[in-house]
Amino acid sequence: MIRRRQRENARHAPVDPGGIRAGRDLLVSELRPRKAAFLRLLGWSVLEGTPALLSGALVAAALDQGFLAGRNSVGFVLLGVLGLAMLLRVAATYAMFPHLAAVVEPLRDALVRRVVGGALDAAVAGRRPGGTDPSAAVARLTEQVETCRNLTASLLRTLRQLAVTVVAALVGLAVLAPIVLPLVLIPLIPAAWLFVRLLGPLARRRRALVLADERIASDAGRVVGGLRDVVALGAQDRVVAELRVVIEAQAKAARALARASALRLLIVGIGGQLPLIILLLVAPRLLREGTLSPGEVAGAVLYLVKELSPALRALTATVGDWILELGVVAGRLAESGARPATEPEAPVLVPPSGVERPIRPPALSARDVTFSYGPYAAPVVQGLHLTVPERGHLAIVGPSGIGKSTLAALLAGLLTPQHGTVLLRGVPTTDLGEERLRREIAVVPQEAYVFAGTLRENLAYLQPAATDAELDRAVRLVGARDLTERIGGYDAELPDPTALSAGERQMLALARTFVSPARLVILDEATCHLDPGTEALAESAFAARPGALIVIAHRMDSARRADQILLMDGHLPTVGTHDELMARSTLYNDLIGHWSTTTRPRA
Missing domain, CATH: 3.40.50.300 (P-loop containing nucleotide triphosphate hydrolases)
Known part of the structure; x- marks a missing residue:
């Protein structure tokens, strides 16, 4: 009965693939106090997105109202405006870095305090930090904290820019050629859905790889610490065999992650290439009917080729990896640094009135x-x-x-x-x-x-x-x-x-x-x-x-x-x-x- 109830509870318990939810909660709690720096980052991000917003529209105007109309000077002026927008993006990117540091550097300090505090709490309570060998705890402090800091910085620098680029490109496309927007969204939405669905399996495989790395650090640390005893007892073959099992498990986890990651190519094909193919197929008809001008078709293609498709490719190829790794690593830090809930104190039994009270026990x-x-x-x-x-x-x-x-x-x-x-x-x-x-x-x-x-x-x-x-x-x-x-x-x-x-x-x-x-x-x-x-x-x-x-x-x-x-x-x-x-x-x-x-x- 008890085991059946436990199985039912486990089945209905909320699923946290790879510990991503715990890692997300940890990052949100540590980054929340730095709202002012985030707002300044957002402000510079809007300026960074100016070229993505204006590129297609300016190229369309340069063609329709400039070069194709025989007014080359107008075309060059409009392209010059696009160049100024790109210079503005460079300046905004340069100005963004101090505010990025104001977010990321305190995060590293907070994570170090959390890991060290959790290890000290575990030591006082007679537990191992995070239930693992001390070598794994050292790996969390020296590797995972720095990984978390670097990934957060990379994501804030890259994902923020990609998100602004995608939004700006879609807004620009909607203004320039509203009829093209549904042709882009129809394949883009399934690609986004597939990307989200893929996060769970990728997170589990990424977590398995992180745990395998910790196991290697733990076992190898014990072997190095007792190397003299291993040699003295002639146990080299046994130790090598045990380490080989751990290393092969890590390699297996890495291969499983690689197989799941291969599905990202499908996302790029659906969300990044299919809209362009659809647009090129319907463009002749739109031009014949006068629905779109040549400049508008060129501008729409520019939005897809230069802005949307590269952003989607970067999101799935690199940023997707970063998001998963950050979620898993932060989840491990959240688990290892979590302080145990206050244990309930032993109950004090109070006899009912009229009953002789027991003798007080010794100190x-x-x-x-x-x-x-x-x-x-x-x-x-x-x-x-x-x-x-x-x-x-x-x-x-x-x-x-x-x-x-x-x-x-x-x-x-x-x-x-x-x-x-x-x-x-x-x-x-x-x-x-x-x-x-x-x-x-x-x-x-x-x-x-x-x-x-x-x-x-x-x-x-x-x-x-x-x-x-x-x-x-x-x-x-x-x-x-x-x-x-x-x-x-x-x-x-x-x-x-x-x-x-x-x-x-x-x-x-x-x-x-x-x-x-x-x-x-x-x-x-x-x-x-x-x-x-x-x-x-x-x-x-x-x-x-x-x-x-x-x-x-x-x-x-x-x-x-x-x-x-x-x-x-x-x-x-x-x-x-x-x-x-x-x-x-x-x-x-x-x-x-x-x-x-x-x-x-x-x-």
């Missing part, structure tokens, strides 16, 4: 969590059971390199365990939307990130609506008030964040996190560059803050301040208080003793 819990970085690697975390209550304060300690930061990433939902479950207030982190996870959990790494901008922008980055009073409280509680005053206040610029010391950057990151809405804060050695007194002040501030606190301890004093301690020793993690671990863990005693005999202050 964070882990049930039999095991994680390793590969199927054959030793587990970094194994069989972890942990509960951090609301307002709880947990310190994680262990030798360097034992996996404390990995555990922090697991608890924050940045990594997914191979076995077991991590729950945030009773809900598995894998069931929570990425937006909710990042809103409720804040991880502060050892190397704090401060960006160029004002101090306010840095401190309020995770809580843009933060007031001055909230910022004042945060910087005071984490010990950053003197630093804030020395910088010059919240509106002072930080043009070069690297001018701040590592400890100063850590204080700003702590204040930023304190202001954030996160109810679970994980400090991953986030105070290692601070002196012990400032470290104690900051940890005490976060411990008193609503929510829960987890500290990856840089100094063992952090463990003494915690409600409970998680000791990692490479086997089953041990949880207990400071006194409990001192009584039963040799490793914990060693860590305490090592810290007591080393130089403790660190500026």
Whole structure:
């Protein structure tokens, strides 16, 4: 039943051949803000179309009223007017290019931002950009964005001119010889219909070729990256065979596109050549009956031969390819750069009135969590059971390199365990939307990130609506008030964040996190560059803050301040208080003793 419904939904779903609709929507949304430049382009386009509009009429007048009437001077004057119109087109074309650049160059910047933003979103969410290998993502950034920019520029320069030429030629023909216009439109309309009908199959084949190119880039990138291993294992023949399959698929897609493109010759024949043949066949009768003069016949032929037929040929031979390729490439960029819809948050079950409410779940819990970085690697975390209550304060300690930061990433939902479950207030982190996870959990790494901008922008980055009073409280509680005053206040610029010391950057990151809405804060050695007194002040501030606190301890004093301690020793993690671990863990005693005999202050 479910599969049948899915098939029915797929059958009735709107068809988007080759992703053209998505690409069109992307281009429209990015080009819409540049309406003024488009209007200026349109104005110059009208001037560019002047020769196409006047050519047939001026030649007809030059023949009928000039050369054939024995007034050669009149004929030359009229041809001179046509020459001036062509000079006007040259000037209009020259003046058009700055406005074309004003449309196209911002488009490239917007597409780069979209691709990079989509890749970053995918990385944060643990997905591959656009569901493909990173090499394909690089191909989109380095090739497809530039292709999209170049095609847009070419189409705006060429298609615009062709469209103006066709319209001007038809208008001129209608004014010069109205009786000829139906003879032109009768074959032209079917040719246009055939061209539109051909776009769908061409788009699908063009998209298949683009995807095949991406597959080659992806597979070849992996081979080049692992070439040493391929040679060491003697797998050259196997790799060559696998690449041959991909290359042959790309060649097959290219041949299919070429076959479909051959039908364009039929369009040129119907729309471009057939009207001329019809006109030449009926011209003697029209001349005998006096319906048309010799000049009018020559002018009508000129409209067809010089304006309409070349425009149609260019439209089908080159511009048609450009339109299809632009639609497909823009469609791929739209897919790869699309940001995922906000995931629904886990529902909160509210019991009916009169029913005893369940006990509130802990802030964070882990049930039999095991994680390793590969199927054959030793587990970094194994069989972890942990509960951090609301307002709880947990310190994680262990030798360097034992996996404390990995555990922090697991608890924050940045990594997914191979076995077991991590729950945030009773809900598995894998069931929570990425937006909710990042809103409720804040991880502060050892190397704090401060960006160029004002101090306010840095401190309020995770809580843009933060007031001055909230910022004042945060910087005071984490010990950053003197630093804030020395910088010059919240509106002072930080043009070069690297001018701040590592400890100063850590204080700003702590204040930023304190202001954030996160109810679970994980400090991953986030105070290692601070002196012990400032470290104690900051940890005490976060411990008193609503929510829960987890500290990856840089100094063992952090463990003494915690409600409970998680000791990692490479086997089953041990949880207990400071006194409990001192009584039963040799490793914990060693860590305490090592810290007591080393130089403790660190500026």
